Every structure is written in structure tokens, then in C-alpha cells.
Amino acid sequence: MTPTTQNAAPLISLRGVSKDYVTPGGSFTALNDVTLSFPRGGFIVVLGESGSGKSTLLSVLSGVDRPTRGEVQVGATAVHALAERDISAWRGRAVGIVFQFFQLLPTLTAAENVMLPMDFCDRWPSHERRSRAMALLARLGVADQADKLPSTLSGGQQQRVAIARALANEPEVLLADEPTGNLDSKTSASILELFAELSREGQTVVMVTHAEGARRYASQIVTLADGRVVAA
């Protein structure tokens, strides 16, 4: 697979990004001089073994972690330069994150989980939030689960709700960290298909996984090993 060229200007670009961690056992470099660019509307799959730096890459893209060196640009925003107090607000508007363990808030219903980012970012008028959440859940095929608590949903349903939540504020980028790692193969395939469909609709999706089967859904594949890009 070759990098897509469907959009000239990349939506995401990383230039010389490195990330060092200091631990009691000494420091280690999780990302080492990574330079990448991803186009708008792509479905980018980042592959690699455990410890290759995949999750760190997502962390610096989402502003969860700051790069030790280098620059991260998402759209018009220089993420590496954002002040700490601005990062959450930016992330809430510009990025949607999907986790391996879904991370739905257990005391909120599916619909309320989807409404929560809108609430925090004040992105939509409050009277519109419920209907928007219902529309997203319907799009992801779990509208009938809207008023249930996460603990009563299956893994696949929870992940769909989590994706709906990630899309709540119409982010430019959807970041997914091993979204199928906790799902059976059939459900995993349906989730990957969903990401591909979102990508076809113009949503930029960056997914890290070590599941080789994800390759066939991707518009761009990046392979990491020991914090370095070995194929892109």
C-alpha cells in the first residue's frame, strides 16, 4: 500500500518527533525522529509489535503526551506548542479518541456518554445534544441501546457507543488505540469496516493496532519498530 495522494495538503504532519521517557530503570526512547504526514479523509493504520511506539504516536497526536523533540501539526494547530490549559479544549473539538477498553463512563447511559463531550466543549446548543447523540448512535447501529448503561451492552456495542462519543463534536481526526483488541474477530471486522466507511465519508481515521488483518481496510499503512518508522 502506498500513501494516498488524494488530498495535496496533509491534515496531520509530524516532523522529527521523538519522545523520551524517564523511568526508575533509566530513560528510553519510545519514538525516535519520526516524520510522517497523513492526508485529510485517510484511514491510516499504524502497525507494530508491543513497545514499537504505536500508542506513543497516538498520544503525541492527541496532545495526551508532548513530544520531547519535534513538531506535531493537526490541521492549523501546532499541537506541540499548545499551552496545557488549551489542550483539552482543542482535543475535545478536533480529536475523537477510541480506546481498546472502550472507557465509557459506567454511570452514564450510552446516549449520555455521547452527549458528554458536547457538554464539556459546549459544542452544540444543549437542546440539540440529545437528538445529535441519538443520530450518531443510529448511524452506528446502536440507537436501541441509547438509554442503557454500558455494563449491559456487549463489547461490540460498547465500542460503537465509544466511536459515537468520539464523533460527537465532529472532530477533524478520529484516533483509535487498538479498538479491536478486546473484541472477537467478527465484531472486530465490523468495527474496521465502520472506520473504513467513515474514512470514505471524509473522516480522517488514525488507528494503531498489531492486527495485521487491518491492512486491507487502510488507505495508508505505517509500520513502527523500536520507535522508528520502518515502512510508510
Place this chain on the structure above:
Amino acid sequence: MIAPRWRKVLRDLWLHKPRTALVVLAIVIGITGAGAVLDAWSLVRLVTRDGYLATNPASATLRVDSVDAALLAQVRALPMIRNAEARRTTRSAAIVNGAVVSALLFSSADVSASTVATVVHEQGSWPPADGSVVIEHSSMSFASAGMGDTLTLQLEGNAPARLRVAGVARDQGLAPGWMDHEVYVFVSPRTLAAMGGKASFNQLQIVVRDGNGASFDREVNRRAAVEVKALVERAGHTVLDVDVPIPGRHMHAAQMDSLLMIKGAFGVLMLILSGFLVVNLMAAMLTGQVREIGVMKSIGARTSQIAVMYLAVAFALGVIACVIAIPLAAFVGRWYAEFAASLLNFSVDGVPIPTRAIVLQLVVGALLPVVAAAFPVMRGCGISVGESLRDLGMSPRDAGAGGGVLRGASGVARPLLLSLRNAFRKRQRMAFTLLTLAMGGAVFLAALDLRAGIRGSVGLIYDEYNKFDLTIRFTKSHAADSIEHAAARVAGVETVEAWTGARAAVDHSDGMLEGSFALTAFNPATKLVAYPLEGGRWLSDSGANELVVSKALLLTEPSLAVGSDVSLVINGQSTKWHVVGAAVSGPSVTAYASRATLSRVLGDSLARTIVVRTKAKDGAAQSELIQRLRDSLEHDGFDVESSQLMQVNRVVVEDHLLMVAGFLLVMAQLTVVVGGLGLASTMSLSILERTREIGVLRAIGARHSSILAMVQIEGLVISVCSWLLAIPLSLPISVALGNAFGKVMFPVATSWVPVWSGVAIWFGVVILVSVVACAWPAWRATRITTAAALAYE
């Protein structure tokens, strides 16, 4: 529609009901403790200040031989006098349930028109009608008389008069009758005359003018009193003494303020300890929410938004706690205020708790958890998203904190070693828990020390200083030898002495006779007192006018320092005295002199009181002896006015003093509850954080009993540490308490050595608290399955 984030907050609170209830309970305890003291203090202050001022208290009171209408008019005509009134106080006997007790009768010309030191009419008729009496409220229980009852009063040398109680009034300027063992009665001059008393007045109460109102400058009042005294003396009358009180302040208000301030300090302490508990509980809440905080941040929540959510929770819990605590504090505070006010002869009945006290409790109650939660909230919300999402409970950093404990120790069982290290893993939480429990212990031990100190000091007075068991006062004076011999003949009497006494006042250089005190006279070789001397020497047989003053008197009248020569006015006569010694004799404001000397000064060798030491020391035998003594003396023609058993007196004194220590013990018990809750929350939190670790222990073979023991031992380590810490902490508290109590109420011996039985009791209490507090967390720990624990993330 409630926003999802607030729904989350509400559902989280509901989901963790026990923890929510614990936070509310912690705040309720803190606010109830501190609020009760605040309410009591506000009420007592209100009634002792505003209530007292409303009686238009006298600027000065002159005790004179007699006051007639002409003299009163002259006093009223003085430019600095705003008002002046005359009244008579007459000592009498009252027969209560067959026993003769002391009574004080008050009469004035037109009491209903009185504007000086007015009494508060409570029930029945007012002013006292001829042929009936109005009883002072605080005497009712002592007199066993209420509205409509008949009271028997007898003036010296007159037949008993049976008078109906037609009304009840309260005189806030008097010490309570039940406390002073005195029946206070208001009678009309005609009633007094019919009983055989004098109709003339012997007290002059003046209110000094300041513009259109009363003067609140004590020096101005003092100068006015000097002028009035001079006027009275120029008119040919004798002034026995002059009392110029601190203007606008009830005579015991300062003492009560100090007493309530001591308790207020404990209330604040309890509030702070509750705050510690809230810190731990909020930290527990946030520890359980770290991952969710990370998730919320990852979907766009700002740190400030999350902080506001949790601080709002703390605020809401504070408000809920206030709804419970404020009425509870009002109930307890009013109950205690009624008790405290009754000590000053006030009542708080019907007086509303000041709004500002309620508002203050509401503000503190609502903000305390916010302030307490601020640090854990800021810390919890400040964790980075990455760290939050990677949260596995205890971090290696925490393990390092406790890992040093017993490092390298050999021969210690591994599970025990784990418990010991676990106890020290979270240092700040450990410190708060330890401090809360230790402060509870310190207050408990200090209260026990104070109780022991009070008992010891009361014991000193009744066993060591005063070596007599009962006193008998006769209706009239007799030759000392005759009453001594008559009493000595009664079987069971070991030693008997006749004592005399008088009121004396220091004749100051400006002519003032302020602060009269009791002058008690006995044989200098008396076997019935043994007062330790603080300075100088004991009385001699030289016949010189020698005085030994009590330490309490010396504090109120510094001019009576050892070695000084003073003029004392006794029964209107000024005589020179030399202060030869100062003695410790308890709280009584008294001077002691030789009976022979006082007889010479008074020109009267008769005595009216005998003081007896009995052979038997048990109460029943002494009660039986006092009755036989009275019968025998009456049979010999010595009419008895009243008798007093020192043991009864001791119980009354001790009970009242011990109420203060009792209140502190209740405070300590509440602190123990707070400490126990703190330990329970700390252990619950520790279990929550170590879910994975416990799962691993289960996976490698730990049994239920091992997990239970591990948690219980961890709790016991903290509890025993708190016990050890409480001992040194209690010492300065108990010394400070003893000193404060001594200044306010009664001198008590303070010691830097704790009551060891209390230390042992406290050890038992902390062990029990630990076992109970850890029972639930330990049980929870045994419920953790390996699979669930390892899937905890």
C-alpha cells in the same frame, strides 16, 4: 435537563452511597461539635450581655446601716447620679422538708416601679403582695417550693411565718440559689415587718449618669461611689462596703466566656479533624475516578471543568451535612447553653440562636468540604491524561515510600512485613489518619487528666485542707465553750470547734470599701484546717491583728499581699491588720484570723457556728450523727439554724466541676468516631488501590484469613502508632486545660504525667476502633477474586 456531567456526579454519589454517607457523617460530626459550642456561646453571650443590660444593673452598690427617704433623695439629687434605689436584704432561715436552710429576703418600697437591677417577673403576682412571697427562680429546687406552695421562713428570735409563694421572678445579678444553697425570696416591707424584721433599707444601689444614659466607665462609677459614700457618712450613717462591678458585664460573664472558649477550641479542633477525614474521603473518591478523569479529559474536559464537578460535589455534601448538623448543633447547643446560663442564673428559654451563628455554620459546613477537597481534587484533576489512563492503582513510587520499613529485617513473617510496609505507603494519608486518631486520644487523655485533676483538687480541699465533716449554724450566738462542750458530748463527734466570722472590706486610701470578703476566725491551733502556706507564716497566739489570706482572695485583692498592713472595715469599724501569710485553701475568697482577735475587734466573744470532725466517715453514719447532734443541741437549748454535711457539699461541687470534663470527654468520643471513620476510609481506599495486588496475592496462594489478617494488622499498626503519639500530645493539652480551668473555675493541680489507667483504657479503645474500622475493608478485600482483581484496570 441536567447536563450529563452533573448526572455522572449524582450517579457516582449514589453508586458509592457508603462513602457519600461517610463524608456527610464526617462533616455532620465536625459541624455539630463546633456548631453546638458556637450556638451555646452565642446564646449565653446574648443573655448575659443583652439580658443583663436590660436589667439596668447598678453602677455601684453600697451596704449601709440604714437608708431613709431623706438620704435617698439627697443621693438622687447628686448631679452624677442618674438613679438610686434602696432595698433591704435580710438573712433568715427557711424550713425545707423539715430541715433548716439559709434564706435571703429582699424587700424594697415599690419594687414594681424599680428601674435599677430589675428582676424578671416570670410567673404569678408581682410585686410581692403583703402576706405572700415571690420566690427567685434559681431557688425553687433548693427550697422544694413552687407556685402556690407554702414557704416557712423564720427571722432570728421570731416565730416561723408560713407564707404562700404567689409568684416567681429571676434576679440575674444573683448567683443561683441551688448553687449557693440559699433560698432567695422577695417580700414586701410590711410582710418583712410582720415577720419581725426591720422595715428600713440597708442597701443603696446607684446608677451613674453619662449624658442621658448610664455610665459604662468603671473609674467614673468608682469616683461617684466615693462621693455617695461620703454623702452617706456625712449624713451620720455607716457604710459597710461598696461594690463597683465591671460596667455592663455580668460578674461571671468573663469566666463563662473563657470556659466556652476552651470548648470552642475543641469544637474547632473537631472541625479540623473532620476536614482531615474529608480530605481522605475525597482523595478516595478521586482515586476511584482517576481513569474516568483521564477519559473525560481525552474527550475534551478541561481540568477546571472536572475540578468544578468534584468541588461542587464537596459543596453539595457540605450543604446536605449542614441540613442535618445545624438543627442537631442547635439542639445540643441550646441544651448546653441552658446549663451554662443556669450557672449564671440566666435562662436561654425562648431566646433564638442568633442568625449570624447559623449562617456561620452554614458557610463553614458548606465550605469545609470544598476547602478539604481542594488539594485532593487539584491533585487528582492535575494528573495527565496518559497517566490517568495507565492508572493501575499503587504506583512503584508508593511502594518505594513504604518499602523502607523494616528493610533487611529478618525473622518477620512476610505477610506481617507486607502489612507494616503497606501502612506507610501513602505518607500523607497515613499522617492525616494518624493525627486524627492521635488527637482523639490526646483529647480523651487530657479530659481524663482534667477529671483526675478536679477530683484530686476537690479531694485536697475536702480531705487535706479542711479536716471537718459538718458544720452547724445556730439561730443566735452563744459562748464558744458552751456550744463546743454541748456538741463534744454527742457520741461520734471526734473534734469540735466553735468558729466566728464577719464580712470585711479593705478600706482604700480614697475611702472606698470595695470587694468585701469573708473573714473566718478560729483558734490558730485549730485541728480542723491544714492549709498549705504559699508565703509568710500561720496565725499566732500573740493577740495581734494578724491575717492569713487565701490565695483566691489575694488574686482579687492584691493589696492584701503578705507583709502588708491594711485597714479593714468590719461591721462599720475600721481596724488595722497585718497580713502574715497566704494559704492555699481552695476557691474560697476568705481571710483567716484568730477567734480571740476577731472577738476583741468586734467586742463580742460569742460564736454562732460549730465545725465538727466525726469518727465515722461514711455518709449514712454522718447523716445519722448530724441529726443526733441537732436533736441534742436543741435539747440543750441551742437552736440550730442550719447544718451542712461536707460530703454532700463535695458531691455538688464535684458534679458541677466534672460537667466540664464530661463535656470534653463527649468531644473526645466524637473525635474518636471521626478517627475511626478516618481509619475505615483509609483502609477502604488502601484496599481499592491494591485490588490488583490483592488479586496477585490470591493467585499465589493467600487465603481469606491471610488477607483479613493483613488488613487488620495494617490498621493495628496505624492505631498503635496513634496511641503512642496521643500520649505526648495529651500532656500539653491537659496542662493548658488544667491552667485554663483553674483560672476560670477552680484551681486544679496540673501534671506532665498522664493518668496511666487512662493510657491503658485508650489503648483498649484504639484496638477496638481499629478492629471495627477495618472489619468492612478487610471483608471487602476477601471478596476480591483473582480474575476480577487482575481485570481491575
